[in-house]
Amino acid sequence: MTRPPQASGGRTWPAITIRGLCKSFGPAPLYRDFDLDIPRNKIIAVFGPNGCGKSTLINMIAGLMPYERGEILFDGKTLKDTKVGYVFQNYRDALFPWKRAIDNIRYPLALAGMARAEIAARVDRIVAAFDVRFDLARYPYELSGGQQQLVSIMRALVPEPEVLFLDEPFSALDYEMTLFIREKLQQVFMETGTTMVLVSHDLEEAVFLADIVLLLTKRPTQIAEIIDFTVPRPRTVATLSTPAFVATKAHTLDVFQREVRK
Numbered sequence: 001m002t003r004p005p006q007a008s009g010g011r012t013w014p015a016i017t018i019r020g021l022c023k024s025f026g027p028a029p030l031y032r033d034f035d036l037d038i039p040r041n042k043i044i045a046v047f048g049p050n051g052c053g054k055s056t057l058i059n060m061i062a063g064l065m066p067y068e069r070g071e072i073l074f075d076g077k078t079l080k081d082t083k084v085g086y087v088f089q090n091y092r093d094a095l096f097p098w099k100r101a102i103d104n105i106r107y108p109l110a111l112a113g114m115a116r117a118e119i120a121a122r123v124d125r126i127v128a129a130f131d132v133r134f135d136l137a138r139y140p141y142e143l144s145g146g147q148q149q150l151v152s153i154m155r156a157l158v159p160e161p162e163v164l165f166l167d168e169p170f171s172a173l174d175y176e177m178t179l180f181i182r183e184k185l186q187q188v189f190m191e192t193g194t195t196m197v198l199v200s201h202d203l204e205e206a207v208f209l210a211d212i213v214l215l216l217t218k219r220p221t222q223i224a225e226i227i228d229f230t231v232p233r234p235r236t237v238a239t240l241s242t243p244a245f246v247a248t249k250a251h252t253l254d255v256f257q258r259e260v261r262k
């Protein structure tokens with residue numbers, strides 16, 4: 001089951017097209033002839049049973065993990081012609097410890113050979129968007145976990161990727177920091193429309209952020225259901241108690257439990 005391409009700006013193809021994807025670890029297949037269309041300018045939350053291959057899926061799409069067969073295209077282009085960003089669950093390993101926070105954020109732009117003035121302007125914009133209140137001249141080890149994850153999200157977004165992948169970005173953060181980063185991420189999404197693919201273990205978080213919840217089955221992994229959550233943004237803490245949110249969460253949980261029991 002795949003979602004039909006979304007129309008956007010007169011264009012009708014999806015942001016990411018996956019066809020016939022095959023991936024195994026050892027003899028048992030994880031993905032076998034897996035097809036999926038991911039629409040542009042949406043937040044897609046990937047949710048499913050433990051070990052069903054959520055991280056593997058985004059890692060294959062983002063080019064961090066090889067696959068045996070199949071095709072993944074971005075607007076018809078291959079990954080090498082596409083700008084993507086990635087936020088890791090483990091921000092401690094993701095940041096360069098020898099670089100100050102601000103230099104971590106500048107790094108991808110400097111690597112791309114961007115002019116100093118343009119780097120400064122881009123960094124200023126992203127720092128303002130995330131409402132950063134701590135000292136970015138500090139090194140990662142001098143920052144809290146939430147602050148480090150914020151730095152790594154800013155570093156992923158500053159090159160203005162076409163697609164941002166996030167692998168459980170909040171799982172190591174406290175609830176207050178999770179709420180803060182969630183809100184900022186949503187704000188940036190509303191301003192830029194960057195397609196985001198988010199792996200989440202937390203059903204509330206997945207539904208809250210998502211336009212679409214991609215619910216996966218146990219392995220060999222298929223799509224259990226694609227669930228739309230169309231409540232307008234900005235979503236706030238009050239959204240969590242709306243009938244639409246509660247109903248979507250309950251439905252997602254139902255399908256999830258059915259899949260886990262199979």
Ligand SMILES: Nc1ncnc2c1ncn2[C@@H]1O[C@H](COP(=O)(O)OP(=O)(O)OP(=O)(O)O)[C@@H](O)[C@H]1O
Nearest residue numbers: 025026030048049050051052053054055056057199
């Ligand atoms: N490098 C690897 N070598 C061998 N097996 C692997 C490797 N990476 C993942 N796997 C296996 O593939 C399956 C899918 O792993 P993956 O981490 O993608 O699942 P997940 O749905 O993100 O898991 P979780 O819910 O536990 O975060 C698991 O059974 C895992 O053990």
